[in-house]
Amino acid sequence: MFNTNLTADSFSTQLLRWFADHGRHDLPWQHPRSPYRVWLAEIMLQQTQVQTVIGYFNRFVSRFPELADLAAASTDDVMQHWAGLGYYARARNLHKTAQIICLEYGGQFPQDPDLLQQLPGIGRSTAAAILAQAFAQRHAILDGNVKRVLCRYHGIHGWPGERKVQDLLWQFAEQHTPATHVVDYTQAIMDMGATLCTRTRPRCVDCPVNHDCYAHNQNCVSQLPTGKPRQSIPVRSTRMLVLRDAQGRVLLEKRPPSGIWGGLWSLPETSEESDLQTDCQQRWGLTIEAIHAGIPFRHTFSHYHLDITPLYLQVKNPGFCVMEEDRWLWYNNALSDRPGLPAPVTVILNQLSELDGL
Ligand code: SF4
Known part of the structure; x- marks a missing residue:
């Protein structure tokens, strides 16, 4: 009442x-x-x-x-x-x-x-x-x-x-x-x-x-107020690739304009099943020289959890693969003027300086 x-x-x-x-x-x-x-x-x-x-x-x-x-x-x-x-x-x-x-x-x-x-x-x-x-x-x-x-x-x-x-x-x-x-x-x-x-x-x-x-x-x-009826939200997982070239630049990919993180610059992702070396060669013409797995963490959206494993990859870029400029960006992480990045990508890039031994 x-x-x-x-x-x-x-x-x-x-x-x-x-x-x-x-x-x-x-x-x-x-x-x-x-x-x-x-x-x-x-x-x-x-x-x-x-x-x-x-x-x-x-x-x-x-x-x-x-x-x-x-x-x-x-x-x-x-x-x-x-x-x-x-x-x-x-x-x-x-x-x-x-x-x-x-x-x-x-x-x-x-x-x-x-x-x-x-x-x-x-x-x-x-x-x-x-x-x-x-x-x-x-x-x-x-x-x-x-x-x-x-x-x-x-x-x-x-x-x-x-x-x-x-x-x-x-x-x-x-x-x-x-x-x-x-x-x-x-x-x-x-x-x-x-x-x-x-x-x-x-x-x-x-x-x-x-x-x-x-x-x-x-x-x-x-x-009061009465809480939302409980429902469990699904868990998804992804690997985010931190591809660093010889100049220390990181490859960023622009997300499509709508959907999660629409219009922001993010890290390329790959599923757990894919072969990294083949993936990097076929998608960007890059050769992996060293791999360092980062610490996995969870990012929660309103409708699902995303378990993210960062993979730090030192790559050799022979430069023969032409990338569309408005979709791909070799970004210098030392610059203070960052493009719009999703929060988890900011976390991962902030950890890069600790990985100089790569
Ligand atoms: S309106 Fe909110 S703050 Fe005010 S007495 Fe009621 S419960 Fe307390």
Whole structure:
């Protein structure tokens, strides 16, 4: 049984009072709070915490200060400035959306939620957050933090990914969103979820709505929100080849534009069954002179684990194999200006300096 015995504004009024003294008022995307900066921050904040986003956001807007700069940039440049934030489809969608807004909307963000939601990477909650913060329109948001707050506050059981639970959460989110002060309220409820009503060890004693909170009053905070029904995810394995030539350069391969690590520069991979010498000869005309197996490690995606074995190979490059320039890159690992790399590839390349004995 969940808690509905509350007026719409008892929640928002107390939250706004708390926000005035304890909320975050100095985030970089709040000054100035342009649609471009708000949108960029919202996309970065999907799946990533504020403290991590701040550095990426500042570097990103320093390189692409306006929407038109992002739209005109190369995919490589965008991916390079996103590398390390993960969930790379976000960066590809960001780039596409910037181009669409420049081409189809004269460089101005549409102010209609339905139009915004048609743009790549913008769902209902993100559209609402952009319109509320950049245009002061009254729209309810429902990101992961808000779901957690509302599940606990109203005592909503059931996994928030389920349709009927989500519909109920949207109803409460709409109900609580005030007619005025929507810019502050939107930031306030995000801040509350991120700083008070945290996933583990929430600070209920400091919470402005603790008197009315179902989970706090019923002593069941740790049980809400209900977790996703357990399902095991598959394990895949791969060997990543660190092919080093006589000049110490490493061969990188550009991933296809969509899919895992789309558009990033990665290491060539090979299955455990393949014969390395034959593979290297046939694919790149390279002869292996020495092999050193690195320490295997696991990288986990949302839908599978990837067990990676790095293989460090010293190779002789007679140079007779012509490689497409936009797909293959002999990269000097000593350079500080790295192209966009997936996180596991960065780990492997960072270990290279320890392997000088190869
Ligand atoms: S009282 Fe605790 S559980 Fe309830 S909303 Fe506040 S922080 Fe969350």
